[in-house]
Amino acid sequence: MSKVEKAVAKQENTQVYDLETRSRDDHHQSLKLWLRMLSCTVMVEAEIRSRLRAEFDITLPRFDLMAQLERHPDGLRMGELSKRMMVTGGNITGITDQLEQEKLVARVAVANDRRAYTVKLTAAGRRTFKRMATVHEAWIAELFSGLQHEQKNSMFELLSQVKSHLSTSTTIEEEE
């Protein structure tokens, strides 16, 4: 192999190496980002879970279920409700049964479908949820107060970009 050939081969090797390194760096950067995001989410969720229990004696899945119903005043079928839940680990039928006994939600028959029903918040359920939601919102503001207003906007935009890419590239349905 001539000197030139050797130089070309070396150059090519370097380029391949650079590409591989860059790809490894990109992978590593994304993984770091994901782990940090996951870790923040887990921390906020754990804090909210513990405050909801201490302040309102309510579990996070139960709060989440009421939050989904509050956004859908016309009611949700169990399958829709289950898809929209943001936290895992709750037994949705069990929670619904409990809330129904406490008259905070009601099962309502669907017209023209004898076996189907939707779940709605009752007036008492809406009142109870609203009271908790105001406090919950203040907690979230406190937990995110490490960021300035503009930084929150930036982060929201970045997350929106992540989300819109996820919607096109994953097989699962959107959760929100």
Add this chain to the structure above:
Amino acid sequence: MSKVEKAVAKQENTQVYDLETRSRDDHHQSLKLWLRMLSCTVMVEAEIRSRLRAEFDITLPRFDLMAQLERHPDGLRMGELSKRMMVTGGNITGITDQLEQEKLVARVAVANDRRAYTVKLTAAGRRTFKRMATVHEAWIAELFSGLQHEQKNSMFELLSQVKSHLSTSTTIEEEE
């Protein structure tokens, strides 16, 4: 009440109102940010969960447990392991038993404490995990490829700021 008094009172009311509005807006902005972050996290987690199952026939909690052990070559006690897990819903003792049967982890006695033991990856466990981790990292890179390199850096910085505020303002321990 004189005209001036009325004007002052009106002015004061406006200021109070403005403050309340601003606080409501801030709360609302933080809540929007949190819900978007939670929704992205849930989407990524669901996608990874489904790919891990399809590709490696492994559950996310099991992958997570091996990932924590990989970061702690000296082994972890069950309590430490449980605190470090990033996903909920897994039965840690059950997963450990399974992995031990498959010779991917080992329970190792702690010197000078007859009842205590730590859990470690075996050599086979490390090899198996490494193979999965490389693929997992490529998935994460793909799922976050909606962001440019610089945007990922920005988001990492913003999340770090959120996390460091969370560490000072919550009662829970850090998860990562």
